[in-house]
Structures are given as C-alpha cells and as structure tokens.
Amino acid sequence: MVRSNSLVKKAAGVAQDVAAINFIASSKPLKEALKSANLLKTLKFNTLISGEHGTGRHTLASLMMPDVPCVHGDDAELYTFIENSPQLIVDDIGKIDLYPKFFQTLKKHGTQIIAIADETINLGEYTSFFSVRITLPPLKERPEDIIPLAEKFKMEALHLFGEDEESEFELDHEKLDISGNAYSLRKSVFLQYLASKIGKDEILDLMEAYITCHLDEGEEIYRRYLYLYEVPLIKAGTKRFKSQLKMSQVFGLNRNTLRKKINEWKEYL
Incomplete structure (x- = not known):
C-alpha cells in the first residue's frame, strides 16, 4: 500500500x-x-x-x-x-x-x-x-527528573485501570525505586497504585501465591514466613503511631514483646 x-x-x-x-x-x-x-x-x-x-x-x-x-x-x-x-x-x-x-x-x-x-x-x-x-x-544523578517522571507513570496507571486523573491516589516519594532508572521507577509507581486499591481477599491470594512458590520442606516454615505479616504491621504502626508505647497499646502487646519483634525483623525494617 x-x-x-x-x-x-x-x-x-x-x-x-x-x-x-x-x-x-x-x-x-x-x-x-x-x-x-x-x-x-x-x-x-x-x-x-x-x-x-x-x-x-x-x-x-x-x-x-x-x-x-x-x-x-x-x-x-x-x-x-x-x-x-x-x-x-x-x-x-x-x-x-x-x-x-x-x-x-x-x-x-x-x-x-x-x-x-x-x-x-x-x-x-x-x-x-x-x-x-x-x-x-542515571536517575540517581538527576533527582530533578524523578518526581515528574513518577507523576507521568502515575497518570499511566490511572489511565490503564480506568481511573479519573483527579483520583485521590498520592505517591509516597520515599518508596520510589530508581535502582533500575525508569524501569524500576515505573514498577514502584504501579505497585503503589495497586497497593492503594487492593482488598483483603486479594492480599490473601497474593500471599498464598508467593508462599506456594517458595514453600519447601525446610524446618520452621511457619516461623520463617511470619515476617510477611509482622513486618508490614510494625512498619504501618511506626508510621501511624510514632511511638512504641502507643503501638504496644494498640497492638495489644507487651512493650518488651514488641521490642523483641522489632529486633527480630530489623533486617526488613
């Protein structure tokens, strides 16, 4: 033609x-x-x-x-x-x-x-x-481009999932990943968007899929995967309540128990 x-x-x-x-x-x-x-x-x-x-x-x-x-x-x-x-x-x-x-x-x-x-x-x-x-x-050498690029990827996510541009979804700039430049940045933006929309059943399905893929016959399987629940809970509590005292009261845990948990999972926190 x-x-x-x-x-x-x-x-x-x-x-x-x-x-x-x-x-x-x-x-x-x-x-x-x-x-x-x-x-x-x-x-x-x-x-x-x-x-x-x-x-x-x-x-x-x-x-x-x-x-x-x-x-x-x-x-x-x-x-x-x-x-x-x-x-x-x-x-x-x-x-x-x-x-x-x-x-x-x-x-x-x-x-x-x-x-x-x-x-x-x-x-x-x-x-x-x-x-x-x-x-x-690389992006790490030009920080001025990170937020505008992240906002562009945010618009991509909104359009992809049929959201209005005036959506209340806000990016957490501290969680933007630039280790792989635009590729990792786009991924981190999309993951933030999905995390803001995901429900309890979907979270359970994702965790089940992850654990199923990584499950083996090793020892203490229950204990080894407990961090998938406890680490996000501690992170969210720290961000929300600011103090370990308040966290221990809301979580219904002894302060010493909470400290032990924090120390146990410190590599993830």
Missing part, C-alpha cells in the same frame, strides 16, 4: 509529539540532551546515545528520528535494513560482531544512524564516525 506524503508527515509528527511528551527533561543534563536532539532533527549527523537502561535513550532517539526503523545490533536483517533505509536507529550497537563490516556498509549506502549503546561502550577507532555523542546520566 502506498502512503501519501501528507500521511507520512502526519504520522511522523504524531510519533515526534509522543516522544517529546515521554521524554521528561527537568534536570540540566536532560534539558541539554533535549536541546541537542531538537537541533539535530534536521541535520544529517550520525549520533551515538549512550547510558544505562531506562535513562531515556530510545525515547530521545525516536524524537530525533520519528517514523524510521529501529533494528537491534544482533538482528539477522541488520544489513538489509542498512541497504534499504536512508535513516536507521540501531539499538544495542555493542552486540554487532564485526565493526569494520558494519561501518563500511553504512558508508557505502550513506545511511544515517542513531546508535543506542550502554554507558560502557568502547568503539575504538570507530568512535569518530559519530559527529555527535550524547550520554544520558
């Missing part, structure tokens, strides 16, 4: 708008990366985007080259894409076996590329092939 130029331009514009919306840039490093991306959209420069997984490399590449193929470095069809595509996004360039063949083929066909790589990539003499190199820092 032949697509008209107007439809192609419209599709590219939509893809570009989506990429721009998804690329959260509140920190200085990402503002600079976004500025560079916008400048490079109309320039035929080969660009290398590197960084950890989940730092926004693919979103930035899509913003710079909307509506172009994206092929993995170890894809069997890589060279077919190069031969037939004036522009190309190459994901995980570090997986390419033969750099000489790869770069020679790019030069032969005049294919402009954006390459996506891990932060540790070493291209040796071929580094100079890329006129522009952009490195995206």
